[in-house]
Amino acid sequence: MKKTPLKLLALAMGLVSLSCQAQERVRIGFMSPVTGPQAGYGIDNRDGAALAIKELNAKGVKVGGKTVQFELDVNDDVADPRQGVQVAQALVDKKIKFVLGPYNSGVTMPASRVFANGGVIVLTVASNPRITTQGHSNLFRIGATDNQLGAKMAVYAAQDLKVKTVAVIDDRTAYGQGVAQEFTAQANKLGIKVVAKEFTNDKATDFSSILTAVKAAKPDAVFYGGYSAQGGPMLRQMRGLGITAPLLGGDGICSAETATLSQVSSDMNVYCTQGGALIDRSAKGKQFLDKYKAEFKRDPLTYAASFYDGAHLLANAMEATQSTDPAKVGAHLAKSSFAGVAGEYAYDEKHDLKSSAVTVFTFKGKDVVPLKSL
Template identity: 55%
Template sequence: MPSKFIMAPLALAALLCASDAALAQEQAVKIGVTGPLSGANAFAGKDNENGVRLAVEELNAQKIKVAGKTLRFELQSEDDAGDPKQGVTVAQKLVDGGIKFVLGPYNSGVAIPASRVYNDAGALMSTVGTNPKITQSGYKGVFRIVASDSQVGGAMANYAARELKLKNVGVIDDRTAFGTGIATEFKRQAQAAGMKVAGHEFTNDKASDFAAILTALRAKKVDAIFFGGYAPQAAPMVRQMKALGLNVPLLGGDTLCSPEMAKLGGAAVGENVRCAQAGAIIAKQPAGPAFLAKYKERFKREPDVYAPSFYDQTMFIAAAMKAANSLDPAAVGQQLRSSSHQGVVGSYGYDDKGNLKKTAVTVYTFKNGALAPLASY
């Protein structure tokens, strides 16, 4: 009997030693996510987070080794509410917590000031913010993982001129860094394509009544309106256009290419809405259908606009860690710039400023409440 009780603690000690040895062979890697988890664009922030979460879960199952240790990825998601001030606070919190790899922000207006915090801390920031200013700072740790406003706005301007053959357009922007940036690019390239911009009106990203500015554009007999802003404003805008008898297309960027647009706009959202989104048509990419199925199985919903891009960039960062055999952000960043990665939504490769060297832009409309691709550029 005595030996039985003596062996138990010895066996436990051996088990603990084995467990400690296993932990010693693991290396925790924290991945930060920042985006709007509250407010009107919370649907997008959660979608982005889901894309990173799916990648992290798959990477942990793969048991990637760097410098002889198996990486264990840990996700820390923070709500920046789409607000520049809160975004800077969140950025400081993440870097103070030792996080060196951040996915986000979603909003250009948050990404621009937050990028300095990440740069000063030596962290990498991978954003879907499209304002060109984001990558004009010279920060080596900043990566834009989708097309910029100049690319998306230009694609929509080309589509409007060539396919819709528009002559007289109106422009509205919500005065955010994103809205102003993409509206400015559309306006510039629309004029270069021979279109007249009859009026440029302004609103904000909290507005819900657009009657006055829509009436002003109706008086100018515009044959389309381009809106630089987000789905929570675009959906009521298109409903009010119909109510005012302004039966012309509503054009926009990637933020209108969201299931939320159809959800909020209802029957008013159909083929009258045209939006341009960075990336190829995911369902037609080799790995696209498998990703869509995995996402739906894991989160019980379809992905929104940027979940695939956040998934791809997380996978690219992990591949860069392995190739560099290092977790040093500078080494990983250099690897990101000197290599390429085939993701589920396209190919990733960055120039010296952190912009994608090449990216497709796809124009979509809505049919029966779902996105339907029209053309890729």
Template identity: 55%
Template structure:
């Protein structure tokens, strides 16, 4: 009798193992790679972006999608590219070598330009917010820009300065990164077309902290605004030093200074004197915006920053295309994204033949109480 019971138990256990094996066979694991600055001065942005993807992955895993008759489980793999081109190429190689076919990021244009070749050679798809126009001129079929380009960010800021702020005399400072240089040139180009007088173009780096000599030079030229092609860790001390020097000019910039970090580092030197252009519509006015902000805050105990919603959308866009194509094969999913359209939180993602968004609104922000405050979208 005892032997019989033991036998039944063994048979039962084997049957359960078989069922578990069958369940595992019904699940497909898809690795999602995130590349961004997770350390250093720009870590606030990198972690915010990563959190956007993490939230999407957790929501998708809680209610799994089915592709090719199997439930899909997403696994997040993050690499710190340190906002550095060389580290970014290393991060890209590591992700590709790990079999990752879906990348959300990188954040920086200077990283994205060289890293995108590695991803392309590895057959991976890339959804990036990096804005330098050169990124989508490389001819990579699997690369999609889920944000406005420098052309839109820089030119819309120049249009706003001319038409709304009615400025006449401006100057440009760029940090010589691929992003800073690109967005500054686009601002300058549109500024001249709009009748603004560009009286200076100064240069710095993305590691600098003292801008006194540059600012003193521009103060002598009686500039009404300075456009910074650079990031918040430089923008905030620049705003402080402008105040200390009595340089009563607006500080303008692209999406990289549209961040709470700008207010945090700049203190009372950052207010309505700072304006910036960011890709996407005003989140609070977007249909799914407030609900996304609530879910993000509940999960991470902080408000989403500049591109959390875009990174979230990039992940959700991949999942949506997998469902539509009924495959997890990257090339076919890429074809689906290229021909289709996905309505996300921060915008509707439909792309031209280069991988740029067909329509990407730009929002102009200022600052109030240390936080970016949206003024208008166009």
């Protein structure tokens, strides 16, 4: 019998209904500083995650017979702990059960308690070792710790740069203090003498007083625990005072932003560490770099690859468990391994990475270039 237009419409509506029933929306929260002095890092993180979400939706991840449609819920914590707690609570209130971020250790510490109470799976690059000693079973680190970043910088300083004396400055944030402490501890073990200890804050612009004290100590190198927003201007003021010693740091200054803000046109003489092996040495790494640049018309900075991996890590766990239940996804993450762009994701009992390579970088012009993995 010939179908009437009304019957055809009903049939079409039924097909649409079936199609909708065969899809499941999974929102993944994102938090990082996407405005303010550290916006460059936050935007980089956001775009790494967004690229992964685009790929996953194009691929069509299926869980429980349904195609999962991923959405990235982007939130700006401006690198501020108070704002971070508010963002975390807002994500919990929206019933979001998976979060990529935060970026900063100082934000992650208080926000992680909110997420723990809300049963949210958190994948963070925040590096302070204390973050994973709080006993939050829902939190996983997807980057190196300060122990690795700071200690490996000390190893490179001693073995490759032949540094004998060093001045240490930190910005009094959880990250800055943590990475500076780990650098200092390893430097002491390696026989590097700390001849000056100074501190600033993550809003400072004038470092003349502390740099005058550093200059008087005549160190072979200066280690700065902090971010590019202060690291760049600090380098400019160092050179203005005639301090020619190399500036060392962790991943917080491993960005082209350091070069831009320093306004140093000659050899910057800066070395920094970043979690992960040399990304452009692997096929996966090269593919990621090419895709990122094609999508955003620029090179990635520090942790775009880690946030990209984090989204794929979550999707892989959902596929493996055939569930979007955060408890099941978290249990899988804790006992499994996943080969990503930035490295291997396999966890110890604290949910730190069992193994995380660290790469030392330097600057050529405004480009951050890798030297060696440790």
